[in-house]
Amino acid sequence: MSQLWNFISMVWYQLTFKPQPLPDDIRLEGQTAIVTGSNVGLGFEAARELASHGLARLILAVRDPAKGEAAKTKIAREAPECDIQVWSLDQESWDSMATFAERARTELDRVDIVLLNAGLKRLEYTRSPTGHEAHVQTNHLGTALLSLLLAEPLRRTARQTRKPSRLTITASSVAFWAPINDVQKPKGGKGILAWLDDPASFVPGVSHYCLSKLLDIFWTRALAPRFDPKEVIVNTLNPGWCESSFHRADPQSERFSKYLAWSSAQGAYHLTDAAVRHPDSHGAYLSEQRIRPISGFISSAEGQKVQQKLWDETIAVILEECPKANIEEFTKST
Template sequence: MSKLWNFLAMVWYQLTFKPQPLPDNIRLDGLTAIVTGANVGLGFEAAKELASHGLSKLILAVRDLSKGEAAKAEISREAPECEILVWKLDQESWESMVTFSRRVSIELDRLDIVLLNAGLKRLEFTQSPTGHEAHIQINHLGTALLSLLLVEPLRRTARQTGKPSRMTITASSVAFAAPVQDILEPKGGKGIIPWLDNPGSFIPGDSRYSLSKLLDVLWTRALAARLDPTDIILNTLNPGYCKSAFHRVDATAEWASSFLAWSSAEGGYHLTDAVVRHPDSHGEYLSEQRIRPVPRIASSAKGKEVQTKLWDETIALFKAECPDANIDEFTRGE
């Protein structure tokens, strides 16, 4: 019943809500932003909108540099005064993420906005080069590690400017339909991540993508509880169902987009809205460009236990597999 209700709710807001761009009077002059997954789709549209509001410097964090350069050229035509840099970032490589974060610390004199948008959707089990299931590696682990690695430059800027920096993680309303049993009672006795890395846990279709987006919500809440919102406002959001290459692996989703989907630009409006507006949204989930309730599992007592377990497992994994990451602040007492 809950899956049907969530589906009907999604159809309702897709058909009745009209996403709005940032108001013209919002200016980002002098600010520096990073957008991951910025060469295509919602990330590209969000990066373009940020640049059009006077952003001083924009880092397009992309896996494919040539595609990043093409995105830069297009954004530059609309926002010629914004300095746009294309930096390599591969969320399937610990080394790439650590190198990226060190580059941020060395080459940027400030960092005001981070939009962690990179992700993937697949319908079959795929293993990342790190050995983890691809959704778990890219959508959860890669996003989580970057969120930790970029805390210090964001915090440093906030203390220099006297106003909080911003970080947003792209989630999705599909988190409400995630198969929660896989994280409530993971099989094998080794924990949530080891179970999700097991091919036997994978059900063909989009359920693993949905679950990875629930993990994004849980991670956002766990990290937000450890951050001071006067330094960094961290939130997560649902960008809605949008027409983009992201769903190219899913024929059903592609077909349904003809009737329900917003444009990529309208999806991008949700991203920029979350990362620029809503100063009261620390640790919150936004949908339809406003703060909304999180999935029930995330707010339940059992869900809070899962959130703690996910945090502990993820931090322990980073310590073991990515010892070069500078996340000591988050490992004390672990």
């Protein structure tokens, strides 16, 4: 019943809500933003909108530098004053992520906005080069690692500017469609991540994608208390159902897009809204460009246990598999 209600709610807001761009009076002069997955789709449109509001420097963090350069050329036509740089980032490579974060720490004098948007969606089981299932690696572990490694430049900027920096993670309302038994009661006595990495856990279709977005929400809620909101505001968001090449592996989703989906630009309005507005939010889930309640399970006592378990498992994986990552402060209890 709850999944049916979640689906009806999604259809309702897709048909009745009109996403709005950032107001013209929001100006980002002097600021630096990092946007991952920014060569196409929502990431590209979000990067373009941020640049159009006077952003001083934009880092397009992309897996394919050639596609990043093409995106840079398009954005530069509309925001010629913005210093747009293309940086290589592969969330299926621990070394790539560690190198990227170290470059941000040492080469950028400030980092005001980090928008962690890169992700993937596949309907069949795929193993990442790291050995983890692809959704687990890219959508969760990669996002989690970057959120930790970019903490230092975000905090440093907040202290310089005397206003909070922003760390925003793209999730999705499909998180509430995820089969929660896979995180609440993993089979075979395995941990959450070990079970989701196991091919036996994979049901062909979108369930692992939905689960990865559930992990994003849990991670955001676990991460936020580890930041002072006076220094870094941490949120996650639902961009809605949007027309994008992101869904190219899901023909059924593409078929229905023409009836329900927003454009990529409209979806990106949610990303920029969450990354720039709502100054009093922290650890929040935003949908339809406002703070929204989360599912009862996530906020329940059982959900809290899953959240802590996911945090502990994720930190353990990073410590073991990415020795270059300096995340010592995040190994301490809050």
